[in-house]
Amino acid sequence: MTAALAGIAARDGLDHGERLALVRSGDLGSMHSWELVTAVDGPGTRLTAFLNGCPLRCLYCQNPDTWQMRDGDPVTAEELLGRVDRYRRVFAATGGGLTLSGGEPLMQPAFVAKVLRGAKERGIHTAIDTSGFLGRAATDAMLDDVDLVLLDVKSGDEDAYRRTTGRALQPTLDFGDRLAARGTEVWVRFVLVPGLTDAVENVENVAAIVERWPQVSRVEVLRFHQMARDKWGRLGLWYPLADTEPPSAELVARVRDQFRAHGLTTFVG
Numbered sequence: 001m002t003a004a005l006a007g008i009a010a011r012d013g014l015d016h017g018e019r020l021a022l023v024r025s026g027d028l029g030s031m032h033s034w035e036l037v038t039a040v041d042g043p044g045t046r047l048t049a050f051l052n053g054c055p056l057r058c059l060y061c062q063n064p065d066t067w068q069m070r071d072g073d074p075v076t077a078e079e080l081l082g083r084v085d086r087y088r089r090v091f092a093a094t095g096g097g098l099t100l101s102g103g104e105p106l107m108q109p110a111f112v113a114k115v116l117r118g119a120k121e122r123g124i125h126t127a128i129d130t131s132g133f134l135g136r137a138a139t140d141a142m143l144d145d146v147d148l149v150l151l152d153v154k155s156g157d158e159d160a161y162r163r164t165t166g167r168a169l170q171p172t173l174d175f176g177d178r179l180a181a182r183g184t185e186v187w188v189r190f191v192l193v194p195g196l197t198d199a200v201e202n203v204e205n206v207a208a209i210v211e212r213w214p215q216v217s218r219v220e221v222l223r224f225h226q227m228a229r230d231k232w233g234r235l236g237l238w239y240p241l242a243d244t245e246p247p248s249a250e251l252v253a254r255v256r257d258q259f260r261a262h263g264l265t266t267f268v269g
């Protein structure tokens with residue numbers, strides 16, 4: 001069965017075992033949505049695919065509707081690569097490419113590996129946007145097909161990381177170390193949330209972590225905002241940051257300067 005046929009069959013009622021086999025082979029994935037973006041999620045114009053499934057529960061998550069794999073739409077690797085094909089000229093003109101985001105793309109490692117392989121066969125620049133928590137699910141062969149990792153370092157010490165995400169920091173550190181050993185380019189992302197991630201020491205700890213990875217070409221400080229509040233409400237979830245203000249200009253400048261003081265090229269988003 002070709003992947004495209006498999007996708008159609010999945011929507012038309014494969015039994016659980018058949019569907020699982022397609023997921024395991026990487027032919028079938030679970031996707032929330034996709035969009036064409038410029039100047040975010042990697043260089044140039046990107047096709048960003050938001051995949052379903054995430055083991056973290058970040059208090060500021062903008063995409064809580066991607067947490068569960070079962071809530072996504074079935075999509076075949078072939079279908080996603082068909083979308084990539086449509087934008088090849090745009091990617092070539094802008095230096096852009098494909099970004100797999102989420103959710104957590106490494107929840108679907110076989111699917112991600114297959115899509116990345118297909119993109120590289122087409123000569124397309126590839127990026128994955130990940131917390132690194134599931135970095136062990138990324139095989140070396142998969143990482144050979146990744147040009148850029150957008151690595152979210154959500155806090156710099158264990159307690160703050162667990163408070164922010166509900167999970168442990170160490171897997172992210174291990175993944176970053178592995179990417180450093182491989183020389184894979186990384187953009188580090190840090191979401192600045194007043195009262196949660198903004199402590200001077202926490203930011204210093206993030207900077208110290210990043211400093212040990214020489215292949216990091218930029219740090220992006222992303223300002224917390226309230227755009228996700230309604231989404232949490234619609235999903236019937238209690239939003240813990242409902243009363244949190246976006247960071248002030250002074251706070252953003254302080255944090256940016258902290259990273260820059262460590263010699264890191266830093267942008268604010």
Ligand code: SF4
Pocket residue numbers: 054055056057058060061062063064066102103104131
């Ligand atoms: S890792 Fe991303 S998708 Fe997962 S909970 Fe955190 S912000 Fe949301």
